Amino acid sequence: xxxxxxxxxxxxxxxxxxxxxxxxxxxxxxxxxxxxxxxxxxxxxxxxxxxxxxxxxxxxxxxxxxxxxxxxxxxxxxxxxxxxxxxxxxxxxxxxxxxxxxxxxxxxxxxxxxxxxxxxxxxxxxxxxxxxxxxxxxxxxxxxxxxxxxxxxxxxxxxxxxxxxxxxxxxxxxxxxxxxxxxxxxxxxxxxxxxxxxxxxxxxxxxxxxxxxxxxxxxxxxxxxxxxxxxxxxxxxxxxxxxxxxxxxxxxxxxxxxxxxxxxxxxxxxxxxxxxxxxxxxxxxxxxxxxxxxxxxxxxxxxxxxxxxxxxxxxxxxxxxxxxxxxxxxxxxxxxxxxxxxxxxxxxxxxxxxxxxxxxxxxxxxxxxxxxxxxxxxxxxxxxxxxxxxxxxxxxxxxxxxxxxxxxxxxxxxxxxxxxxxxxxxxxxxxxxxxxxxxxxxxxxxxxxxxxxxxxxxxxxxxxxxxxxxx
Amino acid sequence: xxxxxxxxxxxxxxxxxxxxxxxxxxxxxxxxxxxxxxxxxxxxxxxxxxxxxxxxxxxxxxxxxxxxxxxxxxxxxxxxxxxxxxxxxxxxxxxxxxxxxxxxxxxxxxxxxxxxxxxxxxxxxxxxxxxxxxxxxxxxxxxxxxxxxxxxxxxxxxxxxxx
Numbered sequence: 001x002x003x004x005x006x007x008x009x010x011x012x013x014x015x016x017x018x019x020x021x022x023x024x025x026x027x028x029x030x031x032x033x034x035x036x037x038x039x040x041x042x043x044x045x046x047x048x049x050x051x052x053x054x055x056x057x058x059x060x061x062x063x064x065x066x067x068x069x070x071x072x073x074x075x076x077x078x079x080x081x082x083x084x085x086x087x088x089x090x091x092x093x094x095x096x097x098x099x100x101x102x103x104x105x106x107x108x109x110x111x112x113x114x115x116x117x118x119x120x121x122x123x124x125x126x127x128x129x130x131x132x133x134x135x136x137x138x139x140x141x142x143x144x145x146x147x148x149x150x151x152x153x154x155x156x157x158x159x160x161x162x163x164x165x166x167x168x169x170x171x172x173x174x175x176x177x178x179x180x181x182x183x184x185x186x187x188x189x190x191x192x193x194x195x196x197x198x199x200x201x202x203x204x205x206x207x208x209x210x211x212x213x214x215x216x217x218x219x220x221x222x223x224x225x226x227x228x229x230x231x232x233x234x235x236x237x238x239x240x241x242x243x244x245x246x247x248x249x250x251x252x253x254x255x256x257x258x259x260x261x262x263x264x265x266x267x268x269x270x271x272x273x274x275x276x277x278x279x280x281x282x283x284x285x286x287x288x289x290x291x292x293x294x295x296x297x298x299x300x301x302x303x304x305x306x307x308x309x310x311x312x313x314x315x316x317x318x319x320x321x322x323x324x325x326x327x328x329x330x331x332x333x334x335x336x337x338x339x340x341x342x343x344x345x346x347x348x349x350x351x352x353x354x355x356x357x358x359x360x361x362x363x364x365x366x367x368x369x370x371x372x373x374x375x376x377x378x379x380x381x382x383x384x385x386x387x388x389x390x391x392x393x394x395x396x397x398x399x400x401x402x403x404x405x406x407x408x409x410x411x412x413x414x415x416x417x418x419x420x421x422x423x424x425x426x427x428x429x430x431x432x433x434x435x436x437x438x439x440x441x442x443x444x445x446x447x448x449x450x451x452x453x454x455x456x457x458x459x460x461x462x463x464x465x466x467x468x469x470x471x
Numbered sequence: 472x473x474x475x476x477x478x479x480x481x482x483x484x485x486x487x488x489x490x491x492x493x494x495x496x497x498x499x500x501x502x503x504x505x506x507x508x509x510x511x512x513x514x515x516x517x518x519x520x521x522x523x524x525x526x527x528x529x530x531x532x533x534x535x536x537x538x539x540x541x542x543x544x545x546x547x548x549x550x551x552x553x554x555x556x557x558x559x560x561x562x563x564x565x566x567x568x569x570x571x572x573x574x575x576x577x578x579x580x581x582x583x584x585x586x587x588x589x590x591x592x593x594x595x596x597x598x599x600x601x602x603x604x605x606x607x608x609x610x611x612x613x614x615x616x617x618x619x620x621x622x623x624x625x626x627x628x629x630x631x632x633x634x
Binding site for chain 1: 485488489504505514518534536537564
């Protein structure tokens with residue numbers, strides 16, 4: 001072909017160019033083609049500031065091929081990669097030559113077709129390459145997304161457990177601090193009682209004092225309804241409503257009782273009642289101080305054992321204690337909940353008590369959330385070979401089947417738009433803790449009965465059982 | 472004269488004792504009733520209605536067994552018989568949401584947070600009852616000594632001028 005072109009075009013000038021020469025640029029107007037006689041070029045485009053090579057080995061002999069078909073602008077940038085020798089032939093010269101020689105036309109078309117075929121093959125290769133790249137990209141993207149999710153989860157757990165640890169320390173500290181004043185209050189109430197009773201022995205109306213004091217201290221509490229009934233009954237007998245009110249308030253339910261106590265007091269009935277009432281109030285106040293101090297002491301004990309700072313240590317303990325402590329700390333939400341305990345005689349379990357308390361807390365909180373603090377909460381414990389299981393059953397509306405699979409997912413919460421208790425972390429944290437103890441949580445739910453069953457091996461570290469030596 | 476009733480609704484006996492004791496300065500002119508649940512409170516209201524005692528003030532805890540204090544107060548507000556009754560919530564446990572409902576729907580007149588001080592409780596009760604008697608009672612003189620005497624006398628004087 002070269003020879004034919006030489007002949008027809010009277011030896012068009014050959015150009016010798018060094019490597020790295022820019023032959024034409026993309027979108028340059030083209031007035032002819034280049035025929036590559038020797039050396040290599042690359043055809044490329046600049047995409048997003050980067051050089052993307054479409055053809056290097058596959059460029060073929062004829063450059064400006066696409067411009068030839070369109071007779072217009074260059075489609076690629078073309079740069080020499082080695083020293084090259086080439087012919088430049090203008091479109092008009094080329095047309096002329098091709099019209100003059102049929103054999104040249106044929107050869108030219110053959111070369112053209114071969115080039116096009118080679119480039120087209122290269123395109124398919126490029127396409128395949130892109131597909132493969134896309135695939136591996138999406139794999140990497142998925143892996144990244146997974147890692148990100150896991151990182152977020154780990155971070156959320158860390159934040160949560162850090163928060164719980166801090167709260168636990170605070171609670172334990174406060175509980176400890178509370179013990180002193182409670183002890184002092186308890187003792188002070190006892191002292192006052194001793195001194196008052198001693199004083200009663202020395203006063204002229206001491207007998208009345210002592211009796212009223214003791215009545216108040218030992219008085220069995222009546223319901224408000226019972227009190228009203230007694231008051232009405234006594235008012236009918238005495239025909240004096242105000243008097244009946246005073247007497248019933250002091251735990252005196254018949255006139256004879258009043259006469260017996262009051263006969264040792266001077267003055268009119270009104271004065272006697274005022275005096276008796278004063279003594280009775282003293283006793284009542286003392287009784288209330290003692291009862292309330294006892295309640296606080298009980299709460300403090302639960303708070304302390306709940307937030308016991310055992311760290312990560314596993315100790316042997318009675319599972320029921322932790323459940324009871326947790327329930328006691330939930331008492332403000334249990335006013336309208338019937339709590340039924342079906343506790344079996346369980347072997348002591350080796351685990352981290354603080355962590356398990358968090359499991360009970362999260363599961364019970366969920367149950368109460370579901371029931372809106374109203375209904376029936378059943379806690380069943382049972383031994384199960386080498387393990388124990390704790391079932392927490394609520395009478396709430398149940399978890400829809402489509403949610404059941406997702407409930408352990410991080411931040412799955414049905415409280416739309418409301419960020420509260422654990423921010424949807426509750427169940428995933430519970431599951432995390434239980435699986436750290438080599439246990440598992442099973443859930444089943446139907447309307448009116450949702451059960452979370454926690455299965456815990458007796459000693460988690462020994463779950464990979466070693467064959468016993470005797471066998 | 473039928474004595475005006477102050478009704479306290481509180482389920483914990485020790486706390487109820489304390490509230491009742493703090494209310495004792497009002498005992499001479501008011502009748503003080505106690506209830507430990509909303510059901511019990513309803514019985515008291517029925518008994519008062521039967522005996523013809525007007526209910527001037529309800530002091531209600533929020534966290535009661537069964538019906539919550541706020542819901543009880545809301546239901547009462549819808550009963551024409553108790554629209555004039557002053558309503559005070561005394562609680563340590565009502566959340567913001569419940570309190571807002573109490574203010575909006577039960578026209579709650581006052582909120583006392585536990586633990587309270589006797590003086591605080593007595594001031595609130597005195598103010599609310601003064602308001603109640605001025606609005607509802609024809610003869611205000613018996614209340615001058617125990618409630619807000621200055622305000623009551625002012626009310627008496629201005630009603631005298633009106634006539």
